[in-house]
Amino acid sequence: MRAITVGEPGGPENLRWTEVEDPKAGPGEVVLDVAATAVNRADLLQRQGNYPPPPGASDVIGLECSGRIAEVGPEVTGWSAGDEVCALLAGGGYAQKVAVPAAQLLPVPQGVDLVVAGSLPEVACTVYSNVVQFAQLRGGQTFLVHGGSSGIGTHAIQVAKALGARVAVTANPARFDVCRELGADIVIDYDGDVPEELKKATDGHGADVILDNMGAKGLKANVAALATDGRLMVIGMQGGVKAELNLGALLTKRASVTAMSLRGRPVDGPQGKAAVVEGVRDRIWPLVADGRVKPVVHARFPLAEAAEAHRTLDAGGVVGKLLLVNE
């Protein structure tokens, strides 16, 4: 088969469409014929050599895909060759075939095209595991997501709205409208005074749950923006890793700061990928099936042209996800 491989860590030009060995389905795994994969910001870091795959994972980039089951390994039940699925991957998505634990498979949600389904697993599992499973966002609460027009943002707005939350986003003002169309009640310029603007818009309440991709740079403002009993979920470090934390401010609010990623999780266990995938299937897929949560795809590229998709994400202004289609 062919896959995108990285020659030397570096820029998009280092991505090559090359012949590699086919994956095999180990115990509990299936092999998929990939229909599409999608670009995540973590892929850019991996290309640069800054996000090595966890032990045992493929060294091919790609954290999600859709496709058809080509081979079913031993000890797999409930799935058959030919099934159309999408999957959360620890790696290997930028390829014509990929092996994945069956526990990380999801059916293609009703009403969603097989190719488009390749854009859903990573955002759905990230938003579900952080916002629903861990932070337990409930109806009537206020939710703030940074980067409202990003892949995560466009999905999180819709999920939070479907849960009955009041949804606030930060975004570039040029993309306020798209955030509002997806359901955002409050839009805030990400260069502005976010805690102040959020408090103005919520009668001083602040955010019960914040989903943050900036890390250090946003920590102080995020703690300031939290409501009493608020939960800050950090899923990215685009603004650095280390920052001063005011524990007194946290204590006054009985608030928490949590940082989580999906990729390094084991398959099993209460925090494992299988539990996340099961939750997505039970709680999020019905929202996709009834149209309350729509996949948001900015553009499609042939998988062989992944480099161009990486340049597009780097350039900024992408609304939702970039699909890589195995044509």
Next chain:
Amino acid sequence: MRAITVGEPGGPENLRWTEVEDPKAGPGEVVLDVAATAVNRADLLQRQGNYPPPPGASDVIGLECSGRIAEVGPEVTGWSAGDEVCALLAGGGYAQKVAVPAAQLLPVPQGVDLVVAGSLPEVACTVYSNVVQFAQLRGGQTFLVHGGSSGIGTHAIQVAKALGARVAVTANPARFDVCRELGADIVIDYDGDVPEELKKATDGHGADVILDNMGAKGLKANVAALATDGRLMVIGMQGGVKAELNLGALLTKRASVTAMSLRGRPVDGPQGKAAVVEGVRDRIWPLVADGRVKPVVHARFPLAEAAEAHRTLDAGGVVGKLLLVNE
């Protein structure tokens, strides 16, 4: 009635045993004839002017007590004059009488003396709300409590042990034995390399839940000591308020930092005092009744001599709680 009042904020000598007005039972409240109250570190801060009571609370020091119900206010059901109880207070415990919302009352646990019961509500509600309710410590997990011989520490060791956890403490080596007698499996010198010692003693696992009273000073070591999916609960700031947080270290572990206090909580709501008290009654009181969790009282003082008790806590070396008895 008489109560301990603070003249000018300052040292223990500023505590006075003075005549003040009797409290009245408002709607949903009872008035107790106080049998005993107990000293908490927060009381010392309040005496110094550094921990003002929340709005609406008594300005008399004292976060817990035991006693008999003297008066039942309107809208109170399930309690009668003469009932022997103990109570979580927002203030007012250092007095002959105190008014308290009925939702913050607990029965005196079976087998515990009425006076001794005055030492239980604050530690029981703090440990329950942080370790059981929020951090959800489970059997087989590893629990680390700092200051194992303190009031909180002596109670937390026993509760965690009863939950089936492996219990680690930091303490002064002079008090290792008492921590072991209470159930600690692992004792670590609080001046040592705590993460390193804990990892050595747990085959590299670390702590699933940490209960910390030091705040800033311990933050880095606590994050280092956390296990994957670990929860750091900060309930005190004896080592300062602000410290650098490495979000990358947190993310690698999918870990969280939470800071909470009881005093400022509302009575009602999912995080309110009533829910905490109900949880203590259901989950902790049976452990006290069957002897698995014993009150640990270091010394008793007449309530009028609260100043001497404050000096004793300040001097260090106290194991468990100091009772103030209304003689």
